[in-house]
Amino acid sequence: MKILTAAQTHQADQATIQAENSSSDALMERAATAFTDWLTNRQLPTEAGEILVLAGPGNNGGDGLVTARQLHQCGYQVRVLLLPAEKHSADFTTNRQRLPAAVPVADLGPENLPALTPATLVIDALFGTGLSRPLEGLAATMVQHLNASQSRVVAIDMPSGLLTDAPQPKDSAVVRAHHTVSFELPKLAFLLPQNAGFVGEWHLLPIGLNREFIAQTETAMYFVDATLLAGKLPKRAKFGHKGTYGHALLLAGSKGKIGAAVLATKACLHSGVGLLTLRTPAIGYDVVQTAVPEAMALIDPHPDFITELPELKSYSAIGMGPGIGQEAATKEVLARLLREAKAPLVLDADALNLLGQNRDLLALLPPDTLLTPHPKEFERLTEPARDDYHRLELLRTFCQQHRCYVVLKGAYTCLGTPDGQFYFNSTGNPGMGTGGSGDVLTGVLTALRGHSFLSPLDAALLGVYAHGRAGDLAAQQTGEAGLSAGDITRFLGPTFQELITQPLF
Ligand SMILES: NC(=O)C1=CN([C@@H]2O[C@H](COP(=O)(O)OP(=O)(O)OC[C@H]3O[C@@H](n4cnc5c(N)ncnc54)[C@H](O)[C@@H]3O)[C@@H](O)[C@H]2O)[C@@H](O)CC1
Numbered sequence: 001m002k003i004l005t006a007a008q009t010h011q012a013d014q015a016t017i018q019a020e021n022s023s024s025d026a027l028m029e030r031a032a033t034a035f036t037d038w039l040t041n042r043q044l045p046t047e048a049g050e051i052l053v054l055a056g057p058g059n060n061g062g063d064g065l066v067t068a069r070q071l072h073q074c075g076y077q078v079r080v081l082l083l084p085a086e087k088h089s090a091d092f093t094t095n096r097q098r099l100p101a102a103v104p105v106a107d108l109g110p111e112n113l114p115a116l117t118p119a120t121l122v123i124d125a126l127f128g129t130g131l132s133r134p135l136e137g138l139a140a141t142m143v144q145h146l147n148a149s150q151s152r153v154v155a156i157d158m159p160s161g162l163l164t165d166a167p168q169p170k171d172s173a174v175v176r177a178h179h180t181v182s183f184e185l186p187k188l189a190f191l192l193p194q195n196a197g198f199v200g201e202w203h204l205l206p207i208g209l210n211r212e213f214i215a216q217t218e219t220a221m222y223f224v225d226a227t228l229l230a231g232k233l234p235k236r237a238k239f240g241h242k243g244t245y246g247h248a249l250l251l252a253g254s255k256g257k258i259g260a261a262v263l264a265t266k267a268c269l270h271s272g273v274g275l276l277t278l279r280t281p282a283i284g285y286d287v288v289q290t291a292v293p294e295a296m297a298l299i300d301p302h303p304d305f306i307t308e309l310p311e312l313k314s315y316s317a318i319g320m321g322p323g324i325g326q327e328a329a330t331k332e333v334l335a336r337l338l339r340e341a342k343a344p345l346v347l348d349a350d351a352l353n354l355l356g357q358n359r360d361l362l363a364l365l366p367p368d369t370l371l372t373p374h375p376k377e378f379e380r381l382t383e384p385a386r387d388d389y390h391r392l393e394l395l396r397t398f399c400q401q402h403r404c405y406v407v408l409k410g411a412y413t414c415l416g417t418p419d420g421q422f423y424f425n426s427t428g429n430p431g432m433g434t435g436g437s438g439d440v441l442t443g444v445l446t447a448l449r450g451h452s453f454l455s456p457l458d459a460a461l462l463g464v465y466a467h468g469r470a471g472d473l474a475a476q477q478t479g480e481a482g483l484s485a486g487d488i489t490r491f492l493g494p495t496f497q498e499l500i501t502q503p504l505f
């Protein structure tokens with residue numbers, strides 16, 4: 001799915017109205033009806049308690065007024081508070097007039113803030129994508145009053161006060177919604193950790209925005225779901241053999257962290273690699289030969305950490321990082337790898353920390369190298385970010401400057417590409433925030449980068465998505481707290497099976 005800006009969303013609304021030869025009022029009715037259906041499917045009139053709709057002066061307020069009318073017609077107890085304003089949108093005014101007289105309506109005022117109890121269900125329709133500056137005055141007072149209450153809050157389209165595409169000044173008033181119910185396409189603001197407390201759980205409802213317009217609209221941001229990946233992973237060829245699927249090399253492990261090597265190795269083997277060789281220090285020999293007999297072990301002469309780079313010419317992809325430590329000799333191995341590798345590289349964990357400590361090595365990164373930092377590791381490669389939006393700017397610059405792909409790990413892992421695009425991943429769960437989860441990802445990505453039939457972009461997208469999806473399938477069995485990194489690997493097979501498509505022609 002594409003992620004559109006507030007301005008593009010507005011254009012998509014207009015294009016839809018034009019293509020259908022209908023009216024903005026009709027589109028508002030459609031959006032609000034989808035919202036009302038969402039709510040009434042989850043809360044019966046008897047459970048909902050008193051519903052309070054807070055309506056602003058624009059079309060977000062208009063959505064709120066339509067919803068108030070519809071909820072009233074469905075037998076809910078609803079009342080409306082309007083934010084006084086000099087100007088109202090036309091569709092607000094139309095729907096103000098359509099509101100049945102039986103629905104109580106009043107103006108908000110500094111002396112007329114509502115009593116809010118845990119029994120109140122508040123529908124936040126103050127501001128949506130039209131917000132252009134931080135809230136102030138009565139709107140800000142109302143939002144602070146709401147945030148201080150115990151009421152349940154559902155926001156229409158955006159939590160009021162939150163900008164769609166940019167950060168707002170610290171301490172500005174923003175509704176802290178339990179749920180945000182938006183339309184058609186996700187918004188950038190939903191995907192950034194700093195907004196989680198405002199957005200709550202977010203939901204998307206289709207409202208039939210014009211597909212042609214969306215397809216033609218240029219964006220640099222995507223939300224990666226199964227649809228976006230359809231057709232990218234081919235079924236294995238009947239006459240394929242282990243050479244078809246690449247020979248991967250992993251450099252992983254050090255004393256006390258041979259487990260990281262085992263996890264990455266197993267994940268690589270479960271992601272379709274043809275052959276796999278593991279370079280690990282001598283101390284790991286018995287462990288890996290026992291735990292992962294499918295992999296070949298190429299033992300470093302040093303007992304505790306990696307000190308020598310093996311001959312590279314037979315490999316189709318090379319992953320380095322899980323559990324390697326930060327010894328000077330290991331750094332030299334990394335430097336030689338960057339200078340000599342012809343195969344695609346995947347760099348993770350301590351390989352990234354070594355790069356951060358030796359920034360001159362960044363100039364050696366071969367084009368299309370894939371790096372998989374979490375935010376702190378990323379900032380060691382660049383600079384501390386002021387906020388999540390600034391971190392995305394740093395990500396774009398870094399990827400463009402080094403012609404590389406960066407998997408910035410998080411709840412919505414963001415893949416940055418050399419041409420400045422962002423792909424936010426949709427899969428994964430909090431249970432995956434556990435030791436070894438990143439080692440598994442390195443194994444998956446190294447396998448896929450070794451498939452000559454996948455582009456660097458598709459390999460990265462498929463790998464990140466599959467890692468999260470396997471974690472989701474695992475969590476269905478283990479629960480989130482019970483999930484360990486090895487469980488992710490057990491579900492990679494079924495995940496890739498889901499992703500494979502076999503067109504007839
Ligand atoms: N355009 C359409 O046809 C549709 C719009 N929809 C709804 O319309 C919303 C967007 O509506 P609008 O563009 O009218 O904008 P909003 O309703 O979000 O905001 C209303 C107006 O408030 C003013 N404003 C901005 N920041 C302010 C601030 N800090 N304090 C006070 N006033 C401020 C602006 O002039 C803005 O136009 C969406 O979020 C969605 O809820 C949906 O009904 C779907 C269809």
Ligand SMILES: [K+]
Nearest residue numbers: 124127158160
């Ligand atoms: K809102």
